[in-house]
Amino acid sequence: MEGASIDASVRLPGLYFAAAAAVWLVVGTALSVIAAFKLHSPAFLADCEWLTYGRVRAAESAVLVYGWGFNAAFAIAVWLMARLAQAEVRRPVTLVVSGVFWNVGVLLGTLGILGGYGTAVEGLEFPAYVNMILFAAYAWIAIWALLTFRARRSPHVFISQWYLLLALLWFPWVFSLAHLLLVVDPVQGVMQPLVQTWYSHSLFLFWFGGVGVAALYYLAAKLTGRSIAHYHLSTLGFWLLVIFGGWAGPARLVGAPVPAWVVSLGIAMSFVLLVVVCVWACNLVPTLARASAAVRQDVSYRFAAVGVAALLVAQVASVLLSLRGVSELLQFTFVQSALAQLNHYGFFSMVAFGTLYVMLPRITGRSWPVPSLVGFHFWSSLLGCLASVVALSIAGYKQGVGLNRLPAGEGAVPTPIIDVLQSLQPYLFTQTSAMVLLVAGHVAFLVNLGWMAASCCSCCSPASSSLPNASKAA
Amino acid sequence: MNRIALLFLGLFAALAASWTGVILVNQGSVGRLARVVDANEGVAFPQPMPGLAQQGHLVYQDLGCAACHTQQVRRPGFGIDDKRGWGERHSVARDYLLEPRVLIGAQRIGPDLRNVGQRKDGQEGRDGREWHYRHLYDPQLTSPGSVMPPFRFLFETRKIVGEPSPKAIQSLLPASSQPPAGHEIVPTVRAERLVSYLLSLKDSYAYPEAANVYVAKSESQGGTAAEGAK
Numbered sequence: 001m002e003g004a005s006i007d008a009s010v011r012l013p014g015l016y017f018a019a020a021a022a023v024w025l026v027v028g029t030a031l032s033v034i035a036a037f038k039l040h041s042p043a044f045l046a047d048c049e050w051l052t053y054g055r056v057r058a059a060e061s062a063v064l065v066y067g068w069g070f071n072a073a074f075a076i077a078v079w080l081m082a083r084l085a086q087a088e089v090r091r092p093v094t095l096v097v098s099g100v101f102w103n104v105g106v107l108l109g110t111l112g113i114l115g116g117y118g119t120a121v122e123g124l125e126f127p128a129y130v131n132m133i134l135f136a137a138y139a140w141i142a143i144w145a146l147l148t149f150r151a152r153r154s155p156h157v158f159i160s161q162w163y164l165l166l167a168l169l170w171f172p173w174v175f176s177l178a179h180l181l182l183v184v185d186p187v188q189g190v191m192q193p194l195v196q197t198w199y200s201h202s203l204f205l206f207w208f209g210g211v212g213v214a215a216l217y218y219l220a221a222k223l224t225g226r227s228i229a230h231y232h233l234s235t236l237g238f239w240l241l242v243i244f245g246g247w248a249g250p251a252r253l254v255g256a257p258v259p260a261w262v263v264s265l266g267i268a269m270s271f272v273l274l275v276v277v278c279v280w281a282c283n284l285v286p287t288l289a290r291a292s293a294a295v296r297q298d299v300s301y302r303f304a305a306v307g308v309a310a311l312l313v314a315q316v317a318s319v320l321l322s323l324r325g326v327s328e329l330l331q332f333t334f335v336q337s338a339l340a341q342l343n344h345y346g347f348f349s350m351v352a353f354g355t356l357y358v359m360l361p362r363i364t365g366r367s368w369p370v371p372s373l374v375g376f377h378f379w380s381s382l383l384g385c386l387a388s389v390v391a392l393s394i395a396g397y398k399q400g401v402g403l404n405r406l407p408a409g410e411g412a413v414p415t416p417i418i419d420v421l422q423s424l425q426p427y428l429f430t431q432t433s434a435m436v437l438l439v440a441g442h443v444a445f446l447v448n449l450g451w452m453a454a455s456c457c458s459c460c461s462p463a464s465s466s467l468p469n470a471s472k473a474a
Numbered sequence: 475m476n477r478i479a480l481l482f483l484g485l486f487a488a489l490a491a492s493w494t495g496v497i498l499v500n501q502g503s504v505g506r507l508a509r510v511v512d513a514n515e516g517v518a519f520p521q522p523m524p525g526l527a528q529q530g531h532l533v534y535q536d537l538g539c540a541a542c543h544t545q546q547v548r549r550p551g552f553g554i555d556d557k558r559g560w561g562e563r564h565s566v567a568r569d570y571l572l573e574p575r576v577l578i579g580a581q582r583i584g585p586d587l588r589n590v591g592q593r594k595d596g597q598e599g600r601d602g603r604e605w606h607y608r609h610l611y612d613p614q615l616t617s618p619g620s621v622m623p624p625f626r627f628l629f630e631t632r633k634i635v636g637e638p639s640p641k642a643i644q645s646l647l648p649a650s651s652q653p654p655a656g657h658e659i660v661p662t663v664r665a666e667r668l669v670s671y672l673l674s675l676k677d678s679y680a681y682p683e684a685a686n687v688y689v690a691k692s693e694s695q696g697g698t699a700a701e702g703a704k
Contacts, residue, residue, distance in 0.1 A: 002577060039583070042613070042623040049627045054538015116536040121573055162481065169485050177493065189570040191497075191505045193578050198496050242485060246492025255548045257565045259504055262496060328552050332544055332582040403582060406552040414558045417585055418619045 009088035013095035017075035024067025031060035036432040056300040072352040073211040085152030098140035105133035123200035159234040167210025201249030220287040229286035237279030251322035303354030310346030335396030369451040373444040380441030388434035397428035519679040530671025538551035592676040627667035
């Protein structure tokens with residue numbers, strides 16, 4: 001099977017999911033800017049109920065997860081599945097149809113949150129009925145990807161495919177269980193936070209982690225043109241992740257009124273996950289390090305390298321943060337936001353950008369219309385992400401010390417919370433600027449992508465495509 | 475093909491195991507927790523929220539107050555929640571038994587609100603209601619420098635028709651926030667519900683499990699823990 005015809009079969013769904021993802025990304029980061037701005041200027045847009053802080057935050061995370069993250073993951077999963085299976089995607093239009101349903105769901109859900117109909121469950125904020133639409137659309141897309149896997153022509157199943165299968169199969173279970181236990185018929189009392197952390201942890205570890213790591217293995221091998229270093233270890237890492245990953249979620253609930261043993265077990269399991277992190281490091285770092293000087297200039301390579309670094313740092317940091325002594329200080333602070341930023345943006349989004357920059361030119365047969373925008377996107381993403389993670393970490397540390405430590409001296413009283421907040425102002429300003437930088441980069445990405453899609457569509461549309469043929473025939 | 479079957483089976487088994495371990499087992503214990511009947515008072519605790527407060531809980535939920543406020547008091551020695559006066563005791567699982575949506579929160583930009591009803595009791599007016607109205611209308615009035623957003627959309631400025639409303643709050647506001655002549659500012663139904671909810675927030679009943687504060691010496695370097703536990 002020719003690579004070109006496989007790529008061509010992904011053209012329509014790939015472009016659709018990538019474009020939808022890019023639009024949601026701009027919307028989501030614009031909401032991040034609003035939320036970040038409100039933290040130092042609370043009067044900003046305060047009289048608009050739809051844009052009150054709590055709702056903007058919920059909408060922001062829902063848009064970035066279900067709008068940007070999922071659409072990007074769909075694009076990547078479908079393309080990688082087809083490429084690695086060396087099989088064409090059949091009837092790609094059906095993927096676009098279910099993709100439209102998915103995005104209508106995300107749109108309704110986002111308006112629902114802003115209008116006050118959200119569920120207030122972290123990670124499942126959309127109104128209940130939206131989850132049904134999402135589930136149906138998801139099922140179709142996942143089945144299509146699995147059918148492509150089934151039709152594979154290549155006998156070898158590459159590690160990326162394992163991770164993709166993990167992501168595709170695990171998500172519908174956790175999503176539907178969490179939906180039933182939290183939204184449809186909520187479980188009693190503190191079972192709710194327990195189910196919630198189990199869900200959001202699984203979502204990030206198995207869905208975004210699965211697709212992201214699959215893409216990293218693929219990019220590392222493809223871009224450098226070498227095989228993965230210590231490849232035999234990769235299955236070990238995979239199975240350790242599968243077996244122990246699902247237990248680590250409750251580590252986040254240290255000190256919460258839930259049974260202490262689930263939390264302790266969660267912390268122990270997150271230590272096991274460190275082994276998985278070592279495997280990823282052994283596989284990916286040496287492989288990427290072997291790249292030639294020319295490859296290092298490639299923007300996808302750079303995005304992938306940043307993604308690997310963020311993945312490793314974020315996983316180690318999350319284990320450290322779950323330790324009791326550390327979480328006493330840093331739980332409930334901006335350090336957690338910094339970690340989330342590192343995980344979702346530094347790792348997943350960077351890897352997704354890297355993959356899309358390789359994938360889109362191949363499926364459309366066109367190069368990026370404005371190459372300088374590609375570089376701008378990379379640098380603004382990198383600097384914005386770094387600035388945000390650093391600013392939030394410092395802010396969170398100061399917040400943790402302010403909230404949880406008595407000032408030195410006999411008979412000291414706790415620092416008033418407003419004084420603590422005032423001392424964070426410079427960092428919260430930095431966070432806003434970092435978010436503005438990200439929006440700029442994302443707009444550049446969207447413009448470039450839109451341009452590419454437009455030129456691709458104009459030559460595929462019947463009117464113009466019949467012309468060259470006709471003239472050729474003549 | 476067999477390896478693939480194994481993969482599918484393995485994935486499913488791992489998922490089922492983590493679901494059983496994390497959710498199902500706990501569902502059998504904390505998920506089944508019952509109320510405690512106090513023999514002296516002849517009432518079961520926790521008591522259901524009053525109806526107005528229950529509706530206020532929905533307002534709290536839909537405005538996303540939980541983005542900045544936790545509702546879980548950490549035990550003495552683990553943070554200084556006790557010294558901040560955020561609760562007489564740490565929160566226990568039973569406290570949340572009757573809540574339709576448990577919002578323990580994950581970010582403390584503002585103070586923990588688990589016992590805010592108790593804290594504001596007796597401040598400005600009978601039960602602190604006026605304090606909350608002022609605070610929600612404009613947090614800068616009660617807490618200059620706060621980053622909590624104003625919730626002015628929970629109040630209505632309207633023309634006085636006939637008798638002025640007994641609920642009007644403009645007398646609590648400074649000169650700069652006064653309505654035009656002949657107008658008054660009244661809390662909307664949602665504001666009344668929300669404040670009723672805030673006032674209902676107090677975990678005062680001492681459950682047996684709350685009395686037994688298990689602060690291991692090794693975990694919290696000595697002194698502070700013992701002090702907090704008493």
